[in-house]
Amino acid sequence: MTRSELLQQLANPQSFDLAVIGGGATGLGVALEASVRGYKVVLLESHDFAKGTSSRSTKLVHGGVRYLAQGNISLVREALHERSVLLHDAPHLAQPIPFVMPSYRWWESAFYGIGLKLYDFLAGADGLGPTEFLSAKSVRSRMPGLKAQGLLGGVQYWDGQFDDARFAINLARTGAKAGALLLNYCAVTELQHQAGQVKGLVCQDHETGQTFNIQAKCVINATGVWVDQIRQLDAQSSGTALQPMVAPSQGVHLVVDRAFLPGDHALLVPKTTDGRVLFAVPWLGKVILGTTDTPRSDMPREPAAFEEEVAFILKESGRYLAKAPQRSDVRSVWVGLRPLVKPHQEEGVSTKGLSREHTVSVSASGLVTVTGGKWTTYRAMAQDVLSQCLTSQLLPQQALPRQRPPPFQGAEQQRAQTVSLMAPQGMHLYGAEQTRVAALPGADHWLMDGLSEAMVRFAVRHEYARTVEDVLARRSRALFLDARQSAAVAAQVASILESESCARIALSDYLALAASYTLAP
16 A cells, blocks of 8 residues: 555544554554454554664564562563564564573673573463573684684574564555554654543654544553653643653674674673673674663653663673774674663662563543563563553453455465464564566665665565665665675665655765764774
8 A cells, every 4th residue: 555545544533442642563553453353543653663662673583581580580581481472473573582691700601591581481382492501612703703802612502693673674565454543753742632531643644744633432552661751741631740750771782794793693791890781692693782771861762872881891891802893893883772660759860770561551631551562572561551551441442353364475475375463463464466576677686794675575565664764774775784784785775765755865864874884983
């Protein structure tokens, strides 16, 4: 369906059961879950799907080893179960990955190994592989890029890895097939109230400037770190004073070449010099180094890395990698804001100590807000949101189930035909549909490794892409892998978007963005 057709649907007078604000992991998860249950759903995103935090994760599908160390057993248990569901739902985007935790002190293998055995026990049938104690020789063979001096051994355990932004786009497409109406670049500017209750909203399309009045039984605020802005729109109608729900935390990731950590094993350092966790994770031919956890009070759409964060990651990586990465080795640096739930009446709390669990609240006017959590538990968050809507009588108790989306196309078709979308363990998501991509013009015209002209056209026609950034940052991951290389093909992408009648190509904006993802010498 073209964008003009989507806008025409939005313009048709109709009432939705559910209006979701926010097209990140949580909002898309709510829209899909509600649509599959038979509710009539509209989702609106002010920028692109997964533009914010949901495209800037460490790319891990995990139970949370560090949460286990904090004693948060319930969060770990839930996340381990949801890890298995996510891996099941999207085998084309998510896979198990082995982690090695090296030991340079005599007690580390035993201490961390016992904890990881508990991790295995909590996973139960959802486990991906047993924890193993390794000799120094075994660690070196699995991680040849690791510093050998002083290495005494290590522990290997299993977690999952995925492509976060691609997963989000697949959530959007699967939700659309289930009957949801989804629009990116359509910002909510006002909440509408009747008798003190939220009964709809006003939104504006960025491309045409057209405004739309949307009626809905229930409105969900799933805007992540920016939930307080939507809550403020709600509070304006009653003059209610708000206490902020979110304490933003900034996470920085650096990307270097695979030569720094050859092989297929990821590195986990459970305790750096300042007590944080450090990852070095192979991903799409590169290695991700990170992440930081730095509080900040502002909430920019494109947060910049602080110099001390970059220095910290490079220094800590150099303590464990045989070849210490330098600033000149960094291919891309990206920053994401985490929506951590703010404690009541506590000031100056380090974000390392704030809850990673999600929170669902309902205002006096009936606005449902969800924030916190993490990618791995997006489905559990969506289910909790809908349960709260039903408990608060904002949605009817029963809805007629819609016809489930048709099966995958292309490589995943056979797998999907054997699994019901509404199976209790989860639902398979749509894949890349290689056969349809190959049929488009430019299938043999490669702009760069992993991105063809046909893939750009497919992104516009079937994956909601509207700008150069959409294509190079989230439909492909070029910006996140090598910012300079992505800038080199940006003009070609812009030309293809123009031929596809995109209204907001934004080439100059993308070139400036790509420059900000590089480090100055």
